Amino acid sequence: MQDNTTLNNAINLLTTAGIRLSHQRMAILQYLLNHRTHPTVADIYDHLHPNHPTLSRTTVYNTLKILVESGAVLQLDIDPECTHYDADLSPHAHFMCRHCGKLYDVPFPSHHIEAPEGFTTDRITISYHGLCPTCASSEKTNN
Amino acid sequence: MQDNTTLNNAINLLTTAGIRLSHQRMAILQYLLNHRTHPTVADIYDHLHPNHPTLSRTTVYNTLKILVESGAVLQLDIDPECTHYDADLSPHAHFMCRHCGKLYDVPFPSHHIEAPEGFTTDRITISYHGLCPTCASSEKTNN
C-alpha cells in the first residue's frame, strides 16, 4: 500500500546500519508504513499478534528502538501516557485531541524555525494540543 | 526569591479555582517558582522531604495535577522517561540534551506559529533535541 520509495528508503537505512531484516522487523516496519495512525507498542502488538502468534512484546520494543535509532521511524513524545511511533519522515507536526486522544498529522509551520543559538539541534518538534474538529463540533452539540 | 507578581498570579489562579492553599501545596508551588530547573516529581519530593518529613509522594502527584489543571504550572512532555514541570508561564520553548539529559529554556520562535486549520488549539509546544553547549564541547574534546 505504501509507496516503495518509502519502504526502500527505510530498508536502506536499516541495512546500512547493519541491521538484519528479520520477519518480525519487516512486519513491524510494514505495519508502521501502512498505518499512519501513530500507533503505540500495544497497537502494533495487538494488530500483528493474530498473524504472528509467536511475536513477543519485547520484540516490538526492541525493533522500535532499532528503527528509531537507525532513523527509519520517529518516536513521538506528545502523549504523556505512552510513546507513539511514526514512519512518516516528511516534515510535519502533530495535534493531540484532549477529548478523543487521537493524534493528527498537521502541517509544519511555513516559516523557518530557527534552532536555539549555541545548541547543536538534531530535531525540532512542534506539537499542538486542543480539540480536533470532530470533538469540537460534538462538544458544541452536547452543551 | 521569585517576584511576587508571579507568586500572586499563581495564588490567584488557585483560589479562583477554589483550591485551598495548604502548606504542602504552597511548598510545592514555591519550589517550582524558585527552581526553574523543570523538576520531576522525584526531584520535588527529594528536595522537600527533608524539611517536610510527613510529605508523601502522592501529595506531590496530586498537587501537581491541581497546579496544572488550574493553569499555574505547565506539564512538559519532552522527556520520554518522565514528566517535568515548569512554573514559568511566559512563552518559551525547551531544549533537551541527549547527552546530559538536562532541559533548557530557549526562546520561542520569533515568527508567529499558526495553529492548524479546523482544530481548536489550546497550546503550542516547541521542543528541540540535540546537544547542549557544554556537552557539545566536551564531546569534541573526547574524540
Place this chain on the structure above:
DNA sequence: TACTATTTTGAGATCATTACAAAATTATAA
C-alpha cells in the same frame, strides 16, 4: 467545641518499559 468537608498519607495496584538468559534462527566456514 463539635461537625463537616477537604486534604494528606501510605500501602498497594497498574501499566509501560527494560533486563536477562535461554531457545530459536540465521550467517559463515569448512
Place this chain on the structure above:
DNA sequence: TTATAATTTTGTAATGATCTCAAAATAGTA
C-alpha cells in the same frame, strides 16, 4: 551440506512512574 558462531526472538521477571483508595489528619464552620 554440516558444524560453528553470531544474531535475534521470546517469556519471565524486574523496574519505575503514576494512580487508586480508604483511613488518618487537618482545616473551615456553626
